[in-house]
Amino acid sequence: MTKPHWSTKGILVTTSWFGRASEAFANDHGRLELLDGANLVHLFKEHMNLDIIPGPVPPKKRPR
DSSP: OOOOOOOSOEEEEOSSOOOHHHHHHHHHHSSEEEEOHHHHHHHHHHHHOOOOOOSOOOOOOOOO
16 A cells, blocks of 8 residues: 655745735745746746746737
């Protein structure tokens, strides 16, 4: 019989930013990493050589 596997760390990703309360919670618990939009942009550039702007794609304008 195998033992259950439990996660030891979590990663919360946003295209925006985290507030002070979120950062304090993650720091207090030590098992949660926060990845905000600025770091996401950096990772895309570093590992995929892509310049991105995180967030939703703006809607296309309707022709008049």
